[in-house]
Amino acid sequence: MTAPLTPPQPPHGPAAQGAWQPPDAGPEAPGAQHAEYAGPGWYGQDGPGMKTELREAAVIAVAAALGGVLLGVLWWWLAPHVPLVGDVVEKNWVVYLKDTEGEQGIGVDGTFTLLGLGFGVVSALVVFLLRRRGGVPLVVGLALGGLLGSLLAWRVGVWLGPAQDVIAHAREVGRGVTFSAPLKLGAKGALLAWPFAALVLHLGLMALFGPRDPEPEPCHEPYQGTPAS
Numbered sequence: 001m002t003a004p005l006t007p008p009q010p011p012h013g014p015a016a017q018g019a020w021q022p023p024d025a026g027p028e029a030p031g032a033q034h035a036e037y038a039g040p041g042w043y044g045q046d047g048p049g050m051k052t053e054l055r056e057a058a059v060i061a062v063a064a065a066l067g068g069v070l071l072g073v074l075w076w077w078l079a080p081h082v083p084l085v086g087d088v089v090e091k092n093w094v095v096y097l098k099d100t101e102g103e104q105g106i107g108v109d110g111t112f113t114l115l116g117l118g119f120g121v122v123s124a125l126v127v128f129l130l131r132r133r134g135g136v137p138l139v140v141g142l143a144l145g146g147l148l149g150s151l152l153a154w155r156v157g158v159w160l161g162p163a164q165d166v167i168a169h170a171r172e173v174g175r176g177v178t179f180s181a182p183l184k185l186g187a188k189g190a191l192l193a194w195p196f197a198a199l200v201l202h203l204g205l206m207a208l209f210g211p212r213d214p215e216p217e218p219c220h221e222p223y224q225g226t227p228a229s
Contacts, residue, residue, distance in 0.1 A: 072152065120193065128205045150192070158183050
């Protein structure tokens with residue numbers, strides 16, 4: 001007579017606890033290697049949102065553009081005057097430069113450029129102190145506002161300056177009388193001084209003192225045990 005066949009029983013005891021077990025085929029655990037990192041910088045987790053950034057950029061652009069009025073007033077006040085003199089030649093009025101070797105025209109452009117650089121530095125500092133975060137909309141708003149402010153300052157300065165019709169002005173003051181030439185911006189590249197200075201300084205401040213994104217936590221393989229000896 002043979003003994004009845006019985007299925008083998010799983011081992012019990014401490015050895016069974018260290019036996020190798022196949023990984024669970026169910027849903028991955030929260031700490032599995034395929035879990036997505038949701039730290040700062042992903043899908044707006046650490047930012048105010050695209051709509052808020054666009055709104056802030058628009059406010060910055062408008063504020064900077066309005067600051068161009070002050071720049072225009074300062075340019076008109078600080079820029080050197082170019083002296084002109086009128087004369088009558090064959091019954092026609094002509095206007096000459098009184099000082100043909102003078103550098104007042106260069107000083108006019110230089111004054112606008114220096115003021116633009118100063119306004120760019122101030123605007124970048126104000127934006128950085130009020131909002132210590134970067135972002136493409138904010139940088140674009142700052143640069144666009146600086147450019148619009150420069151254009152507005154140019155037009156305001158010309159409007160506040162001497163009359164544009166130099167022949168009529170010469171007739172008004174009289175023959176041989178010195179008068180100031182209209183305020184004119186000869187080097188149009190000076191319009192870029194404000195946005196360039198604001199952009200460079202803001203990016204530099206963000207690189208040195210801006211917030212840092214934390215390093216992502218390392219992903220660990222799930223523990224699967226070791227085969228029993």
